[in-house]
Amino acid sequence: MGFVERSRELDILRDLYAVCATGRGRVALISGPGATGKTELLRAVADHVDTAGGLVLSAACSRAERMLPAAAMGQLFNSVPLPTEVMRRIGAFIDLGAATTEGDADIRAVHVMCVELLDVARERPLVLLVDDVEFADETTLRTLLYLQRRLTAAQILVVLAESPQPQPFNPEFRAELTRQACFCNIQLSPLSEAGVAEVLRGWTDDETALVLAPAYHRISGGNPLLLHALGEDRRAAGPTDATEAIVGDQFRQAVLACLRRWDPAILETAHGLALLDDFATPTLLARLLDSRPARVQWVLNALTMSGLLDSGRFRHPAARAAVLHDLDPDALSKMHARAAELLHSEGAPAPAIGGHLLAAGGLAEPWAIALLQDAATHALAEDRVDDAVESLKLAHEMCHDAPRRAALTAMLADCQWRVSPAAVSQHLQSQRNALRAGHLSERHAAGLLRYQLWHGHLEDAQETLRHLREARHQLDATTAAEVDGCADWLRLYFPVAFAGRGAAPGATPALTLARTDGSFGWVTPSLTAVLTEGVTDEVIARAEQALGSHMLVDVGPESALCALQTLVYAGRTDQAVHWCDVLGAEAGSRGANTWHAILSDVRSHIALRQGDLPLGERFAHEALDAMSPHNWGVAIGSPLSNMLLAKIGMDKLDEAKALLRYVIPDAMRDTWFWPLYLRARGHLHLAGGRVHAALADFETCGQLATEWGMDLPTLLPWRGDLAQVYLRSGRPDMARKIVTEQLSRPDAQNARTRGISLRLLGSALDVKQRVNTLRQAANLLQESGDRFQLALALTALSRAHYGRGEFNTSRVVARSATQLAKDIQAQALCRRLLPSGEAAGDDEADAPPEHEEMSRLSDAEQRVATLAALGHTNREIGKKLYITVSTVEQHLTRVYRKLNVRRRTELSLGLPMDSAGAGLLAVAPSSAERPWPQWDSAAIQAS
Numbered sequence: 035m036g037f038v039e040r041s042r043e044l045d046i047l048r049d050l051y052a053v054c055a056t057g058r059g060r061v062a063l064i065s066g067p068g069a070t071g072k073t074e075l076l077r078a079v080a081d082h083v084d085t086a087g088g089l090v091l092s093a094a095c096s097r098a099e100r101m102l103p104a105a106a107m108g109q110l111f112n113s114v115p116l117p118t119e120v121m122r123r124i125g126a127f128i129d130l131g132a133a134t135t136e137g138d139a140d141i142r143a144v145h146v147m148c149v150e151l152l153d154v155a156r157e158r159p160l161v162l163l164v165d166d167v168e169f170a171d172e173t174t175l176r177t178l179l180y181l182q183r184r185l186t187a188a189q190i191l192v193v194l195a196e197s198p199q200p201q202p203f204n205p206e207f208r209a210e211l212t213r214q215a216c217f218c219n220i221q222l223s224p225l226s227e228a229g230v231a232e233v234l235r236g237w238t239d240d241e242t243a244l245v246l247a248p249a250y251h252r253i254s255g256g257n258p259l260l261l262h263a264l265g266e267d268r269r270a271a272g273p274t275d276a277t278e279a280i281v282g283d284q285f286r287q288a289v290l291a292c293l294r295r296w297d298p299a300i301l302e303t304a305h306g307l308a309l310l311d312d313f314a315t316p317t318l319l320a321r322l323l324d325s326r327p328a329r330v331q332w333v334l335n336a337l338t339m340s341g342l343l344d345s346g347r348f349r350h351p352a353a354r355a356a357v358l359h360d361l362d363p364d365a366l367s368k369m370h371a372r373a374a375e376l377l378h379s380e381g382a383p384a385p386a387i388g389g390h391l392l393a394a395g396g397l398a399e400p401w402a403i404a405l406l407q408d409a410a411t412h413a414l415a416e417d418r419v420d421d422a423v424e425s426l427k428l429a430h431e432m433c434h435d436a437p438r439r440a441a442l443t444a445m446l447a448d449c450q451w452r453v454s455p456a457a458v459s460q461h462l463q464s465q466r467n468a469l470r471a472g473h474l475s476e477r478h479a480a481g482l483l484r485y486q487l488w489h490g491h492l493e494d495a496q497e498t499l500r501h502l503r504e505a506r507h508q509l510d511a512t513t514a515a516e517v518d519g520c521a522d523w524l525r526l527y528f529p530v531a532f533a534g535r536g537a538a539p540g541a542t543p544a545l546t547l548a549r550t551d552g553s554f555g556w557v558t559p560s561l562t563a564v565l566t567e568g569v570t571d572e573v574i575a576r577a578e579q580a581l582g583s584h585m586l587v588d589v590g591p592e593s594a595l596c597a598l599q600t601l602v603y604a605g606r607t608d609q610a611v612h613w614c615d616v617l618g619a620e621a622g623s624r625g626a627n628t629w630h631a632i633l634s635d636v637r638s639h640i641a642l643r644q645g646d647l648p649l650g651e652r653f654a655h656e657a658l659d660a661m662s663p664h665n666w667g668v669a670i671g672s673p674l675s676n677m678l679l680a681k682i683g684m685d686k687l688d689e690a691k692a693l694l695r696y697v698i699p700d701a702m703r704d705t706w707f708w709p710l711y712l713r714a715r716g717h718l719h720l721a722g723g724r725v726h727a728a729l730a731d732f733e734t735c736g737q738l739a740t741e742w743g744m745d746l747p748t749l750l751p752w753r754g755d756l757a758q759v760y761l762r763s764g765r766p767d768m769a770r771k772i773v774t775e776q777l778s779r780p781d782a783q784n785a786r787t788r789g790i791s792l793r794l795l796g797s798a799l800d801v802k803q804r805v806n807t808l809r810q811a812a813n814l815l816q817e818s819g820d821r822f823q824l825a826l827a828l829t830a831l832s833r834a835h836y837g838r839g840e841f842n843t844s845r846v847v848a849r850s851a852t853q854l855a856k857d858i859q860a861q862a863l864c865r866r867l868l869p870s871g872e873a874a875g876d877d878e879a880d881a882p883p884e885h886e887e888m889s890r891l892s893d894a895e896q897r898v899a900t901l902a903a904l905g906h907t908n909r910e911i912g913k914k915l916y917i918t919v920s921t922v923e924q925h926l927t928r929v930y931r932k933l934n935v936r937r938r939t940e941l942s943l944g945l946p947m948d949s950a951g952a953g954l955l956a957v958a959p960s961s962a963e964r965p966w967p968q969w970d971s972a973a974i975q976a977s
Contacts, residue, residue: 043220047079050218051088051191055159059185059216061178063167064195066221066339072195074258075222076163079193088159089114095169106174107147110162116154124150144173148181152188159189166295167194168204175207185216197296224256224341233258237265249279253350255341263288286356292342293357299325301360303333308348308357309366309373309390313382321376322369370394374402384408388425396432403429407442414449417624422449440468444478447485453627456665458485466494469501476505484592487524488667490701492531499532524592526561526749527669529742530704561600565746565781569604577601581613598636603748605784605818607640614640631660632669638676643786645821647858651680668699671707678714682721683822685862690718706742709735709750716755721862725762732756747791748781757794769798786823789814793827801837808834825854825863842941846900891929898925899933903941 043064050060064072080090093109111124124147154160164170164178178192185192194211211217225233230251234243254260267282274280293301306319316334320327337343348354361369371394377387378401388409391402406429413422426446433439443461450457465482468474474482479502486495525532563573577600580593594617601610614637621629638653654677663670674693681690694715702708716731735752739745747753753776760769773795776782782791789811796807808831815824828851835844855863891899901911908922915922935941 043075043222044078044082046218046220047075047191047193048082051079051083051086051159051161054161054185054189054191055086055088057187057189059155059182059188059190059192060218061182061185061192061211061214061216062194062218062220063211064193064220064222066223072197072222073165076165076193076195079161080163083159083161086159088161089154090161090163092163092165093174094165095167095171095174097169100169100171103171104143104147104173104177106164106170107177110164111147111150120150120154144177144180147177148184151181151190152184155189159191161191161193163193163195165195166197168196170204175204179207179210182211182214182216224339225251225258225261226256227251230254230256230261233261233265237268245277246279249277253279253281253285255344255349257292257341259292260285260288260341281350281352285350286352286359289342289353289356290360292340299329300333300336303330304337304342304357305361305369307334307337307343307346308354309369310377311347311354313377313380313386314346318376318380322372367394371397375399378405383412385412388413392424392428396428398432403433403438403442406432407445410445410449419449419452419625436468436471437473440465440471440473441475441478443468444474444481448481451481451485451628452625454665455485455488455628455661455667459489462486462489462491462494466497469498476502476508479505487528487531488669490668490699490705492528492701492704495528495531526744527706528704529706529744561596561603564600564604565748568781568783569606573600574604574606574609577604578609578613581617595632595636602636602640602643603781603784605786607644607819610640611637627660628665631657631666631673634660635669635673635676638673638680642676642679642822644819645823645825645858647680647683647822647860650676651684654680663696668702668705668707670696670698671702671705671711675707675710675714678718682714682717683863684859685721685865687718687721691722694718706744709738709752713750713752713755720758720762725759729756729759732759745779746781747776747779747787748784751776751787751790754790754794757798761794761797766798770795773798784818785814786818786820789818789820789827790823793823793830796834797830801834804834805831805838821854821858822860825851825858825860828854829863829866843903846903891932895925895929895932898922899929899941902926902929902938905938 047062050062054060064075076092080092083090090113091110092113093106095106099105111121116124151160151162162178164174170178178194181190182192212219227247231243231247234246234250237243238246250261250264254264263284264279264281266284268274268280270282270284271280293304302323303319303325306322307314310318310322316327316331319325319330319334323330334343334346338346341349342353343349348357358366370390374387374390374394374397377390378399384405388406391397391406391409396402406425410422410425410429413419413425423446426442426449430439430442430446433442443464447458447461447465462482462485465474465478465485469479469482479498483495483498483502486492486498563570577597580597598610598613601607601613614633618630618633618637620626621633634653634657638650638657641647641650641653654673657673658666658677666673674696678690678693681687681693698711702711712731713735716728716735719725719728719731732752732755735750736745736756739750739752744750753772757769757773757776760766760772773791777788777791777795782788792807792811792814796804796811799807808827812824812827812831815827828847832844832848832851835841835847852864897915898911901914902908906914908919908926911917911922912919929941930936933941
């Protein structure tokens, strides 16, 4: 106990005891808002009296025993051993008092009990301690008053303690008690911060006590009961260095103990205060509790002075939670309903009223539905999706008007879409019916279209699309822009629903919706232009402008995805990564789980196009972890395809096979996700040696791409995939033919697609004809930034040099390919590149012999020597390295001397491993230090 704070009160009681020891009895009443610490003070008084040789009789009254006559007096006489004869006489009169009716206690019993107390006090000073005297029974109160009038010449100190109450109990008793000359009133206040620090010194060292005191005082308000409860919570938590108070179950129980020991009106007021929280005023609380504002104000003041409140609010959320939890569920529900009515009448904000309506389970009031809808809108604006969903669900249950019910369902679907697309499926039928009945707005119809496609309801989606086209003149600008802006994306991924089958063979995507002046409509032709006409600065600018002005969750995802794909297929992967990160940060901050999963999938696709297998795998994992497979709907094919391709490239074939156990929705077969999935599965078959199975998957991809009018290698290079099967099967002529067809496609001229095609074409040529084609492929893939495909091209180039007998050049290229493959964890490729491994290509011979250790050169000399060893003239070397011919000659002179060679053809024999490996990478930093497209490509181009 903080007796720095209680020393004055304790000194008063010690002085009163000293007076009573001289034969002049006294009565003291401990009260006040800080009386929650009275028990500790009574205990300190008892210790002092025991030490001084006096006798202490104590009792603690309770509300339960208030109607039991002489209950407290019985406690007093039984609190310490008294002579048997005394107890016999007292016991008889206590029983007599208990036998009388309340308010009519037998005066003889009162007289005998007082006589016995006076007799005990003749031998030594006697102190009577009665806690919570406001709950004392009538017999005890009469006995105390009877005794008080006879204390003039008695060694008796009576110390009574009461808790704060909105109005005094037994006003007649208090009036009689306080008018006597021997009476003393002691007012207690809560502990100050210094007093709290003193209490803490009993638990810890002085320094820690001073550090903890502010926090403990802020939470407990100096209330000793709450303070000691916090101490129990700290001890229960075990050893800790926390500089903040630990608030646990003991604290919550202590809060309720404080409230329950007082008048029920105080607990009731606390319930109302906890319920209304920031909107609690004495007037509103009085209306809620059917009380008087003055009475409520008194209770609030008492609770504030007791340390439970600060500025009319609970000091800690745990205290408010404990008080709310104390209410019976039915009573709590009724109180919430009443609070909602009162706050609505006071014009409180919708979110505040909506919370009470939710807790009450709704109200049969006309305004309740509109208010819940408004509360949901506010919750969405603050990204509290779960709160919005609950508000809309309740409003939907309460609503019986068909058009309004349809709008509420649409809003609910929009909210659920953010976090769990699978939850939206339950609304599809009712929304379809509402659309047919004319109850669904065009804006909500656009959302319905998205959900139907996502869950594979393609026929229903066609019906919804027809409705939107017919009502196009009625669309607002935002909805029209959203519909137009997503057209490319929808036609690409849902060709059956949007374009249908039967497109002419070789046709390009039928993405023909007109442009619009809406915010995102002009993004639509951007992707089409990139795929069919090539990249322009205007197209890129439009895509980035769309992404920069895109409010993630305020419009559909399709227009943003369309803009992202425009950047990806245009080869601007760095810019696409930037916008993925920007949108991903917004998705995370706004709780848009669906968006986070979709963007992770896009990020995985980008990583694979950059040849970063580990990153592609990580983002595919993120996409599948962010949303369970059933939430992905038909789009599950995209993250699965990315995951398969990443694991195949990293030689995690067992893990890749496990992915085939995912259940694929049947409706996915009519979407673009199906050929994507088939292509990835085909590569798994090919990696496992199942050539015929791979051939079947790749051929199906080609059939679907052609049938749907989507035969573009940038989207689906199925011809290149077939070429790999033909090479594996020993049919290079078929491989050459089909790769040549791929190179003739409209979009096959971008660096990545052409580089991959030339790599496959080179591998299908005669050994002596391969080098030039594979060099072109490596140059293009270096330009595109796809490290995995570049590693494959360098592997094939190494084999080509080896097949021509150019063993040293083969070693130089192989080292670069090996290092690159290791950087992207292409384990299978690494093994095939090892000196003792198998051929790196699909149809090449054995690997080059093991490298020899060689002497060191400077970085500049390494670059010059590598290019010279690859057959470049001094002028070509100078041009590629941006140095003069004279400088090249000087470097070569030093290289010849250091390596002890006489001509260029001998350079490869003398080049050190580090130099040969760095030559093609131009002494480049690791991929972790800076992205691949920034690496010096001079040596690659030379190869």
